[in-house]
Amino acid sequence: ITKEQQALMKIILDAYNRHQIPQDVAKKLLQDQYSAEENFLLLTEMATSQVQVLVEFTKNIPGFLSLDHEDQIALLKGSAVEAMFLRSAQVFSRKMPKGHTEVLEARIRKSGISEEFMTPMFNFYKSIGELHMVQEEQALLTAITILTPDRPHVKDQHAVERLQESMLDVLRKLCALQHPQEPQYFARLLGRLTELRTLNHYHTEMLTSWRMNDHKFTPLLCEIWDVQ
């Protein structure tokens, strides 16, 4: 890993750790009642704060702010769901204190999300948990997800590709250093990104079914997912 790659990794990691989910959301997890309505409101707050954290993290990805402004928006909108699932998978499988994980799972299961979406979502959380990623890998994988060139409406895909490639190069070297006994570890990480893309479809269904039951989203969520 070269000097400038170490510098890049430090910037990404600091940005990833600087913007954590506000503690008040985590606290509410254990306090409020368990009604489907209460759970939905809590998940709305969680999703909204996750999107805010995503925007702040993205702004700190070296080179992102020099991209075309419309492309910056297209990348954020195109990656928000995947970045949110990636971060919540990591929070779910590692950061959360023991009791919280079960409570969050129970609230998610009782919030009007259809059963058919639960399975792939929790399978994804399990598959991320099994990787035991170090936080540098988590931060880089999130940046790589955001810098996916073929999102809808991205005009200068090559500019995005160049940024993503430099992240992929650092991640590949990091995996080789962190998991010398597992040469296929890097490929496994990238395989998770493919699994992540399948969740986009379920997420759209989830939003639609909530809307059908007249649930209200926050302005930020409406803007990032073009709903309402």
Ligand SMILES: CC1(C)[C@H]2CC[C@]1(C)[C@H](OC(=O)c1ccc(O)cc1)C2
């Ligand atoms: C853990 C999750 C990633 C999983 C369950 C809660 C999440 C934060 C996310 O919720 C939403 O996307 C969402 C969207 C709109 C809304 O009003 C509420 C939640 C899906």
